[in-house]
Amino acid sequence: MSDAPVITDxxxxxxxxxxxxxxSLGELAAWGRSKSVWPLQFGLACCAIEMISASMARFDxxxxxxEVFRPSPRQADLLIVSGTVTKKMAPQVIRLWNQMPDPKYxxxxxxxxxxxxxFKQGYNVLKGIDRFIPVDIYIPGCPPRPEAxxxxxxxxxxxxxxxxxxxxxxxxxPGECVIPEFGAHDLEPSKDPAIWQPPxxxxxxx
Amino acid sequence: MSAPSENSPSAVRPPSSGxxxxxxxxxxxxxxxNIRAVNDPFHGDLLEVSMGPHHPSTHGVFRMMxxxxxxxxxxxxxxxxxxxxxxxxxxxNTTYLASMPYTDRLDYLCSMTNNWAxxxxxxxxxxxxxxxxxxxxxxxxxxxxxxxxxxxLAGFLLQDCGASGTPLMYAFREREKILDLFESLSxxxxxxxxxxxxxCRIDPSAEWLDRVRALVAGFPRxxxxxxxxxxxxxxxxxRTPGVGCLSPKLAISAGITGPMLRAAGVDYDLRKVDxxxxxxxxxxxxxxxxxxxxxxxxxxxxxEMRESLGLLEQVMKDIPGGPIMDPKAKLRGLRPxxxxxxxxxxxxxxxxxxxxxxxxxxxxxxxxxRPPSFVNLTVLEDLCLGHTIADAVIILxxxxxxxxxVDR
Amino acid sequence: xxxxxxxxxxxxxxxxxxxxxxxxxxxxSAQHSLLLAASEARAIAEFLRDDPELAxxxxxxxxxxxxxxxxxxxxxKKNVPDxxxxxxxxVEEKMKKTQPGCLEVIYHLYSMSRKQGPVVIRLRTGxxxxxxxxxxxxxxxRACDFQEREVYDLFGIVFAGHPDLRRILMWDGxxxxxxxxxxxxxxxxxxxxxxxxxxLERAKEHYPAAPVTAAPTASPTPEGKA
Numbered sequence: 001m002s003d004a005p006v007i008t009d010x011x012x013x014x015x016x017x018x019x020x021x022x023x024s025l026g027e028l029a030a031w032g033r034s035k036s037v038w039p040l041q042f043g044l045a046c047c048a049i050e051m052i053s054a055s056m057a058r059f060d061x062x063x064x065x066x067e068v069f070r071p072s073p074r075q076a077d078l079l080i081v082s083g084t085v086t087k088k089m090a091p092q093v094i095r096l097w098n099q100m101p102d103p104k105y106x107x108x109x110x111x112x113x114x115x116x117x118x119f120k121q122g123y124n125v126l127k128g129i130d131r132f133i134p135v136d137i138y139i140p141g142c143p144p145r146p147e148a149x150x151x152x153x154x155x156x157x158x159x160x161x162x163x164x165x166x167x168x169x170x171x172x173x174p175g176e177c178v179i180p181e182f183g184a185h186d187l188e189p190s191k192d193p194a195i196w197q198p199p200x201x202x203x204x205x206x
Numbered sequence: 207m208s209a210p211s212e213n214s215p216s217a218v219r220p221p222s223s224g225x226x227x228x229x230x231x232x233x234x235x236x237x238x239x240n241i242r243a244v245n246d247p248f249h250g251d252l253l254e255v256s257m258g259p260h261h262p263s264t265h266g267v268f269r270m271m272x273x274x275x276x277x278x279x280x281x282x283x284x285x286x287x288x289x290x291x292x293x294x295x296x297x298x299n300t301t302y303l304a305s306m307p308y309t310d311r312l313d314y315l316c317s318m319t320n321n322w323a324x325x326x327x328x329x330x331x332x333x334x335x336x337x338x339x340x341x342x343x344x345x346x347x348x349x350x351x352x353x354x355x356x357x358x359l360a361g362f363l364l365q366d367c368g369a370s371g372t373p374l375m376y377a378f379r380e381r382e383k384i385l386d387l388f389e390s391l392s393x394x395x396x397x398x399x400x401x402x403x404x405x406c407r408i409d410p411s412a413e414w415l416d417r418v419r420a421l422v423a424g425f426p427r428x429x430x431x432x433x434x435x436x437x438x439x440x441x442x443x444x445r446t447p448g449v450g451c452l453s454p455k456l457a458i459s460a461g462i463t464g465p466m467l468r469a470a471g472v473d474y475d476l477r478k479v480d481x482x483x484x485x486x487x488x489x490x491x492x493x494x495x496x497x498x499x500x501x502x503x504x505x506x507x508x509x510e511m512r513e514s515l516g517l518l519e520q521v522m523k524d525i526p527g528g529p530i531m532d533p534k535a536k537l538r539g540l541r542p543x544x545x546x547x548x549x550x551x552x553x554x555x556x557x558x559x560x561x562x563x564x565x566x567x568x569x570x571x572x573x574x575x576r577p578p579s580f581v582n583l584t585v586l587e588d589l590c591l592g593h594t595i596a597d598a599v600i601i602l603x604x605x606x607x608x609x610x611x612v613d614r
Numbered sequence: 615x616x617x618x619x620x621x622x623x624x625x626x627x628x629x630x631x632x633x634x635x636x637x638x639x640x641x642x643s644a645q646h647s648l649l650l651a652a653s654e655a656r657a658i659a660e661f662l663r664d665d666p667e668l669a670x671x672x673x674x675x676x677x678x679x680x681x682x683x684x685x686x687x688x689x690x691k692k693n694v695p696d697x698x699x700x701x702x703x704x705v706e707e708k709m710k711k712t713q714p715g716c717l718e719v720i721y722h723l724y725s726m727s728r729k730q731g732p733v734v735i736r737l738r739t740g741x742x743x744x745x746x747x748x749x750x751x752x753x754x755x756r757a758c759d760f761q762e763r764e765v766y767d768l769f770g771i772v773f774a775g776h777p778d779l780r781r782i783l784m785w786d787g788x789x790x791x792x793x794x795x796x797x798x799x800x801x802x803x804x805x806x807x808x809x810x811x812x813x814l815e816r817a818k819e820h821y822p823a824a825p826v827t828a829a830p831t832a833s834p835t836p837e838g839k840a
Contacts (some may be wrong), residue, residue, distance in 0.1 A: 015620040041262050045289055045610055046396065047264065049372075056378035071262040086613075089267055092259055118308065121299065122292030122790045123799040124784065128647055143396060172232035186800035199560040201805045201821055286760075287783035294768075295793060333642030358674070458726050461672050461757025474726045545641015548675065548722050548732060561677055564641065576675040576722075584759050613783060 001034065026163065030043050033077075034160035037105070037153070040076035041069035045083025047110040047143040054146035064153055073099040078156070079133075080149075084112035084119055085126040087187050091179050094132050098176045107152055108135045111142045118142065131191035132178065134171035171195055210467075229596035252280065255595070263366050264601040266609035270586075270598070275596045282587045289613040297573030302328055302403070302540045305573065310397040312558075312575060313611040316355050318347040319387070319553040321401035325547030326482060327560035328403045332542040334535055339485045339528045341407040345521055347388075347400070347416060348483075348551070349514040352423065354384045355554035356465075356507040357432075359606045363504060364436060367445045367604035373436055380428055383421055390414060404535025406572040415525065424519045429511060437508065442501070450589035450601035452498035460584045464556025465510060466605060469502040473580035476552035483551075490517045498603055503604040541568055548576075555579050556604050615730045616668070618818035628661060629654055629784050633756045639735065647720070647734035654736055656775070662723060662733065670723040670733055673751065676761035679717040680794045682742065683715035715742045717771050719750065721758070739771060742794075750776035768793035 012022050023031075027146045043051060070076040073096045085093055097106065108129055111117030115196065129135065136159065139152040161185035168174055172194035180187040217459040258269035267288035273281035293312065297305045309324045312316035322344050329336065336344075361377030385395045391410055392398040400407050436442055452462070457470040467474055475492045477485040493509035495502030542564040550559030556578030563572035582605050589605075616624070618636055625634045625648075633651025650658055662670045688709045689692040693702040717739045724731030739746045750773035752758045762773045770791035773779055781788060790797055809817040 017316050027469075042260055042265055045266070045291075046311055049314060049396065052374075053378060053382070056382075057375050058379070084289065084291050086288060086290055088290065091261060092288070096260055102786075118311070119291045119296065122296060123797070124290045124292055127802065127804065146393065158715065182785040182787050184787060190800065190802055193687075199805050200801075241732070250693055287785070290783040292792070297836050330640055330643040456756070459756045460676055461755065463674075472726060473821060474729070479729045543638050545643060547641060547643035548645060548647065548734070549643075557674060559675055559722075561675055561720070565678065572677070572679050573676040574675070576677075576721055580760060597769075 019028050026182075027161075027172060029161050030161050032186065033103075034157040035065040036068075037064075037066045037078045037156065037160070038070050038076050038144070039066055039078040039080050040073055040096065041071045042079065043082055044085065044089065045110075045112065047082035047113070050146050051080060051082045051109065051149060054149045059146040059150060060103050061150065061153070064150065064157070067152060073097075073156045074101065076100055077104055079104065079106045081106065081110050081113040081129045081133075081135075082109045083143075084117065086124045087126055088124060088182075088186060090129075090132060090184070094177050094179050097133050098179070102175065104168060105136045105156055105160075105166055106133050106168070107137045107139060107149075107156065109126045109139045109152070110144055111140060114140065126187075128196075130179070131196045134167035134173065134177075134195055136167045139203045173176075233542060243453070246579045253454070258285075264602065264609055265362065268449075268602070268607065268612065272595060272598065273347055274595060277351055277592055277596075279590045279595060279598055280361075282590045282598065284583055284586055286409070286613050289609045291610070291614065293571055293575060293614040298570060299569045301538075302570060303537050305570075306401070307397065307399045309560075309575075311610055312614065313553065313555060313579070315358060315397045315608055315609045316351045316554050317396060318351040318400060319551060320558060321398065322348055322476065323549060323551045323553065323558045324560050325401040325403050326551060327547055327562050328375050328540070328542070330549045331545060331547035331562050331564055332403065332536075334404045334538065335532055337405055337529050337532055338526050339409075340530045342521060343406050343410060344401065344534065345485065346518060347391075347398075348603045349518050349521075350384050350387065350418070350421075352382055352514050353511055354552045356382050356511050357381060359507055359603075360432070360436065363500075363600065363603045364441070366599050367424055367441050369436075369439070373432070376428075376432055376435070380425070387414070387417060387421065390417075402531065402535070402537060402541065404537075405529070405531035409530045415522065418518070419522050422515055425515055427516075429508070433508060434540070437505070442504070445502040445597070445600055446504060446604075447496070447499055449549060449593060449597050450604065452585060452589060453499070456585060456588060457498070461581045462585060463578050464553070464582070464606075465506045466503055466556065467584055468492060469506045471495055472500035476550060477559055480550070480552075484521075488517055488520050490514075500604040503606075539568065541566060545573075550576065551565055553578060555611070558611075577610075577611040577614060579605070580612045581612075583607060583612065592596075615653075618648055619735065621668070621733060622648055625658055626659070629658060632658065634658070644654055645732065645734055647736050649736045649738065652737055652739075655735075656749045656751065656754065659735070659751050661780060662735075663754055666739065669725045669728045670731065672724050672726050673721050673755035673757045674724050674732065675720075675722040676751075676758050676765060678765040679718040679720060679772055680737060680742070680769060681716050681718060685713055686714050688714055689765070699714050716740070717746060717769055719762075719771060723755075730737050746770060747772045747774050749774055750779075767791070770794065802837050 007022065015022055055067055061067050079097055079100060082106060108114050112119060113129050116125050119125045120127055136157050137152045141148050153179050178192045180189055253273045255274060257272055258264040259267040269285040271283040271285060272279055295310055296308060306321060306324060309320040312320050345365045347593045354557055357377045357380050361374035364373035388398050391408060391414060392400040419603040454470045454472050457467050457472055471494050473492060478492060490513045493506050495506050542568045544564055546563040548559055548561045550557050558578050559576035561574040561576065562570045565571040589601045621627045622634050622636050632654040635649040637649050666825050679840060681684045685783045688711055690709060692705050693709055694705050719737045720756055721735045737748050748771055750762055752762055753775060754787045760782060762776055763779060765771050766773060766779055767783050768791055783808050803816045803820045805821060806813055
């Protein structure tokens with residue numbers, strides 16, 4: 001982002017007290033971007049209903065500049081994976097992610113999107129979307145309340161404002177992720193090893 | 207006619223060189239007829255469009271393979287399974303009680319009726335009686351769920367018609383009020399997990415019942431306002447009458463249930479027919495449609511909401527005291543003796559049933575959900591043939607599907 | 615409403631020699647059913663639908679059930695005369711029998727015009743591997759259309775005469791039938807914080823025990839203590 005500051009933060013605060021604001025163009029852009037995150041209008045399961053609730057009058061996601069749900073991935077910045085990703089659906093979700101322009105963010109909303117949730121043992125359920133897509137924010141809950149979604153959105157805004165790189169940019173697959181094929185018994189591959197590895201734990205250490 | 211694979215990405219055929227479709231004005235297909243080859247140099251090619259699973263109007267991850275002649279649907283094949291979460295397999299691997307939270311997530315708008323249907327099936331299987339007060343609470347919650355579902359459906363239907371935003375906002379405002387009641391009773395907004403075999407989980411307080419009374423008293427005012435906004439609205443009248451007519455004969459043969467069946471004019475409401483719970487004690491009418499079109503399906507829902515309100519008003523007057531759980535009811539170690547049972551209730555979307563086979567072990571041997579929206583989709587192609595692709599969206603909206611239940 | 619026994623008797627009178635068996639349900643619900651032979655099932659279903667007294671005009675629920683082969687132990691008591699002339703001895707003989715497996719489809723039929731039901735009918739396949747074809751009842755009741763496809767997908771029962779028999783919930787290239795009892799799902803086990811029973815066994819397979827460090831005092835921890 002910006003180069004090494006020639007002016008320290010305390011000096012900047014001092015100036016602000018006198019009504020002078022100093023910022024860099026990069027910061028300004030990040031601030032603007034954080035306040036106009038356009039999510040993809042894409043519901044998967046139960047959590048999608050809470051996502052719709054969050055955009056309705058009581059919770060009003062428009063307060064945070066994200067009410068513009070875009071039906072096309074080409075116009076969206078944020079993929080909210082709202083619900084269970086089944087193995088049959090996973091290639092489509094990843095295809096949508098690949099079609100979104102950079103910089104793009106991903107929120108895994110709800111237990112199912114994080115890990116498979118209550119349906120983890122199902123034969124057709126992907127045990128977490130982060131096996132294929134790098135995720136920025138995880139929102140737990142089954143389903144998370146709309147307030148939790150708003151909290152997750154604010155966390156994402158903080159992340160954007162801070163100038164931190166997206167999870168996608170940090171990962172091994174910055175732009176496009178691997179789209180699995182339908183196999184005879186499972187998805188092939190069943191996970192993207194460049195992005196996700198099962199936790200290495202040894203039993204009996206504690 | 208070569209159909210592309212169902213799982214290929216959107217298969218849109220480029221028009222071949224040759225005849226220009228616009229060179230044949232007045233070429234319209236009558237409903238259900240006029241199926242012709244995809245590659246037809248004389249009339250112009252048909253267009254095969256894959257709608258979904260990511261499409262704003264398919265209510266989730268539903269997918270339709272639509273073959274279009276110009277704008278007119280000549281073939282429509284629904285593709286399911288994008289939300290197949292293996293409810294039935296999971297249900298066979300867990301105990302009877304542990305399946306109760308899973309039923310919340312079937313039709314995630316109406317968790318209370320799903321709970322009731324499952325509890326009813328297990329009660330049939332185990333021969334478990336239910337105390338009086340619990341029956342009243344179940345009825346109240348089921349009718350509140352019906353209000354909640356129908357009002358959301360009307361909002362989504364108008365959204366599909368093109369009335370973007372406003373009706374849905376109104377609908378969700380009322381939905382939040384009902385969800386507040388559910389939350390204060392069960393602890394969760396959507397996934398209530400409230401019914402148990404032989405009763406309910408938590409006894410509602412007198413204050414909670416007063417809040418229900420206040421909601422029931424205030425709801426007709428909202429409904430009047432909503433109807434002034436929507437019923438007879440220009441968008442509604444331009445788009446819905448005469449669209450997607452369903453004949454009673456086909457409806458019966460295809461196992462259609464719920465408001466969609468009654469919109470076709472068939473008098474069949476499980477609350478009357480089966481008389482489960484305490485429904486036989488109260489008076490309510492079953493609204494019937496005359497044409498079976500999309501407008502009727504909308505109106506049936508509005509009228510059912512009014513009947514539900516009348517029913518709730520009667521029921522709220524005489525709620526008895528007493529226990530909410532049968533003291534002999536077994537929950538955790540429930541092992542019904544070997545046998546099978548099919549229990550069903552009239553959910554907001556139609557007949558939701560559970561079929562259970564017990565072999566005497568703690569887990570059901572077979573756990574089957576009879577999903578109303580899945581079976582109601584049987585006639586989707588019949589309804590859409592001959593209508594434009596924009597009408598297909600409305601017809602799908604008026605069938606009222608929830609994908610959690612369609613795919614399970 | 616006629617009882618299943620009465621319906622069976624009427625069916626046997628109408629279709630002499632047809633395979634119609636009464637299957638009692640010992641449970642509290644007492645929803646008894648009729649087991650139909652596959653060869654006459656279509657004709658019987660049409661009769662049930664068109665008969666003015668029954669008028670079972672809709673099929674509410676179609677479901678499959680998997681009955682794998684199972685070993686049952688039968689105990690037979692025999693009286694053995696005592697050679698010494700005393701009273702007969704009772705000797706129990708245990709016989710091991712293999713009950714052949716089959717796949718079953720269950721239809722719940724209701725009448726919307728006469729508001730009665732359910733009549734439960736069942737069809738059984740010959741075995742679970744190669745003889746799995748049953749007649750489709752979709753031409754009789756449209757409601758069976760998607761539900762029979764689902765049974766085909768999840769149980770692998772082939773419905774002869776179904777207009778459009780394809781997989782419905784899983785993808786086309788999928789090979790297994792996941793609702794069968796012997797289905798083994800793809801192995802991608804992950805660490806669970808509190809493994810027990812089967813899950814502990816799988817955890818042992820996937821996650822090795824900690825190597826025994828040469829701690830001077832502590833005795834080596836037995837495997838799987840965690």
